[in-house]
Amino acid sequence: MVTKQYAGSPDEADLRRADSLAREIFSDVANKWALLIIEALGERTRRFGELRDEVEGVSHKMLTQNLRMLERNGLVERTVHATVPPRVDYTLTEPGRALRRTVDLMCDWTHRYLGHIEDSRRRFDG
Amino acid sequence: MVTKQYAGSPDEADLRRADSLAREIFSDVANKWALLIIEALGERTRRFGELRDEVEGVSHKMLTQNLRMLERNGLVERTVHATVPPRVDYTLTEPGRALRRTVDLMCDWTHRYLGHIEDSRRRFDG
DNA sequence: CGGCATCCATTTTGATACTG
DNA sequence: CAGTATCAAAATGGATGCCG
Numbered sequence: 001m002v003t004k005q006y007a008g009s010p011d012e013a014d015l016r017r018a019d020s021l022a023r024e025i026f027s028d029v030a031n032k033w034a035l036l037i038i039e040a041l042g043e044r045t046r047r048f049g050e051l052r053d054e055v056e057g058v059s060h061k062m063l064t065q066n067l068r069m070l071e072r073n074g075l076v077e078r079t080v081h082a083t084v085p086p087r088v089d090y091t092l093t094e095p096g097r098a099l100r101r102t103v104d105l106m107c108d109w110t111h112r113y114l115g116h117i118e119d120s121r122r123r124f125d126g
Numbered sequence: 127m128v129t130k131q132y133a134g135s136p137d138e139a140d141l142r143r144a145d146s147l148a149r150e151i152f153s154d155v156a157n158k159w160a161l162l163i164i165e166a167l168g169e170r171t172r173r174f175g176e177l178r179d180e181v182e183g184v185s186h187k188m189l190t191q192n193l194r195m196l197e198r199n200g201l202v203e204r205t206v207h208a209t210v211p212p213r214v215d216y217t218l219t220e221p222g223r224a225l226r227r228t229v230d231l232m233c234d235w236t237h238r239y240l241g242h243i244e245d246s247r248r249r250f251d252g
Numbered sequence: 253c254g255g256c257a258t259c260c261a262t263t264t265t266g267a268t269a270c271t272g
Numbered sequence: 273c274a275g276t277a278t279c280a281a282a283a284t285g286g287a288t289g290c291c292g
Contacts, residue, residue: 002165004237021240022233022240025240026161026162026233026236030156030157032156036128049274059265059266060266061266061276062266064275064276065265072247072250073246074242074245074246074247074250084272086273086274087273099232099239102228105228106152106228107148107152110148110152113224113225114144114147114148116200117147117151173253174254175254185286185287187255188285190255191285209253210292211253211254213253214255
């Protein structure tokens with residue numbers, strides 16, 4: 001559960017605040033592009049352009065937007081090199097790497113159940 | 127990585143098909159409502175109305191849509207009881223429960239790094 | 253009660269052009 | 273190269289009404 005259950009305790013207000021925050025973070029992170037970007041970053045530092053190439057189908061705009069969001073939440077670190085042409089590196093932080101481990105599991109899951117899912121779809125569609 | 131790397135092997139076409147399927151499944155599943163619904167289902171069977179109450183903020187439409195998608199992918203099983211008024215139960219299948227375990231980890235992650243993230247946001251916004 | 257279809261507002265997204 | 277701004281197109285989501 002994202003939001004935890006609790007009774008009317010003294011610091012109920014604090015708990016509610018934490019819950020709505022948890023929910024907000026979950027909404028930020030639980031979307032296709034964010035998770036694919038986190039996967040693509042892996043353990044290595046990547047340049048903006050490398051990410052755009054590796055995350056298939058992502059547009060320039062979506063990539064920037066999601067990277068900004070991930071940076072804001074402290075999941076990626078952004079390093080600007082003062083060169084011409086400019087070079088910007090992105091790396092997962094510790095929290096980012098921790099999240100990546102869970103995304104890895106989701107990817108494993110996808111490959112593991114590929115067959116099941118394909119069969120299920122055929123049954124459903126037919 | 128959602129899509130795996132591979133060289134020009136004989137069954138390259140098959141692999142590409144599997145990859146695009148993996149990507150499609152990932153896109154289906156990696157969205158806020160789907161994951162929240164999977165979490166809400168947990169180990170128990172739930173009625174449609176119970177889910178609507180438990181998944182805070184979900185609309186009738188989004189719930190139906192996502193449940194249909196999850197059913198199609200074989201992650202939930204839908205049971206219609208021929209009563210008046212009608213009663214429809216939803217339960218996670220084995221693949222669904224397996225996915226839920228990874229979503230649980232994502233939720234744990236969220237609560238674990240709540241503080242870090244809140245701090246990071248403050249720094250970023252200010 | 254649960255589901256589907258429709259309409260409509262809002263949001264998201266992609267394409268494009270422009271900047272440092 | 274990376275980022276921002278803008279605009280139109282497309283997808284999403286909510287509200288409503290009707291059906292079994």
